[in-house]
Amino acid sequence: MKKKKHSFSVFGFLMFVGILCLDVQLFARMEQEAKFAYVIDRDRIYETFRDEQVPLEVSKTLKKDGSKADFSNRLFCYFVTGDTGEDTALQLTKRLERRKNPVQQEFISYIDAVWKDVVYFPVPESEQNDNATVSYSDSWMQSRTYGGKRGHEGCDIMASINERGVYPVVSMTDGIVEQVGWLKLGGWRLGIRSPSGGYFYYAHLYDYAKDFKAGDEIRAGELLGFMGDSGYSDTEGTVGNFPVHLHVGIYINDKDGNEVSVNPYWILRTLDEKKLSYDY
Ligand SMILES: [Zn+2]
Structure with missing residues (x-):
């Protein structure tokens, strides 16, 4: 009887150790789960x-x-x-x-x-003039009033030399020209759809590198035109309503079919070291 009890307690002990091991495993697993139990909101x-x-x-x-x-x-x-x-x-x-x-x-x-398709910063470096530089900051959703109160949907690349037609503008991506011509807000603008579906919008141009048409194929780094100060008017060709700069907008089409703008600042910052050089 005593012996039987003894063998039972060995069995019990082994059971206890087994359960303990399972618990430790389970606990480790739960801890792991908790670590990655992020809410996908x-x-x-x-x-x-x-x-x-x-x-x-x-x-x-x-x-x-x-x-x-x-x-x-x-x-x-x-x-x-x-x-x-x-x-x-x-x-x-x-x-x-x-x-x-x-x-x-x-x-x-x-x-x-x-x-995925971005390759170059949109404004190349000057080969001739060290003083011809650009600067930009995160101006996302800053208040703008022309054309009604709105938030700034893009990033402005400002020219140190406030002269229209000096700075070249190149395409950040391969793509297809989707929009070209005058816009009340954007002035002379180009909108390029990249292969992965992003819409890259370049506004306030001084002029175009050539007579672009919707459907034209564009290569990353291709000259699009020159930086200017066109826009803020219903009248085509209006310039001088603000300092010379390039407005860069980046848009996606979301799953509900809305065109949605995305803050381009971090993308530009990342491309900062991917500047072409150009003879100006
Ligand atoms: Zn802008």
Whole structure:
């Protein structure tokens, strides 16, 4: 009887150890789960994607070979977690892929549209004049009043030499000319649709490099025209209503068919070191 009790308690002990091991495993698993139990809040991600600045430590991997987590996934991960690390991006990506997360799929296509085709900063460096420089800051959604109260949907690249027709403007991407000609707000403008679906809008031009037509194919780095101060008028050709600058707008078409502008500042900042040089 005593012996039997003894063997029972060995069995019990083994059971206890077994359950303990399972618990430890389960606990580790739960901890792991909790670490990645981020809330995929579509509306919040949408706002972040449109408005927030991507840290340079993330955006610098834009075209870097050898990055394990591809850029779109890593950026999506940053929007979800606020974590810029590649390892977190890889783990979150794996988890989301297993569940085929529709929000992730949606945003990967938006992110691809705005960054995948960008190659060059839109204003080349001057080969002749060290004083001919440009500057820009994050002016996203700053108040503008011409044509009604509105937020600034783009980024203005200002010219140190306030003279129209001096600075060349090149295409940031390959693409197809979608819009060309006069706009009340944008003056002489060009709108180019890139292969991944982004719409790149260049406004206030002084003139065009050639007689562009809708449907023309454009190569990244191709001369589009020259920086100017056209616009803010119903009258075609009006200039001088503001200092010479290039307004860059970047738009996507969202899943509901809306054209949505995205803050171009971080993309321009990332392209800062991708400037062509030009004889001016
Ligand atoms: Zn502007």
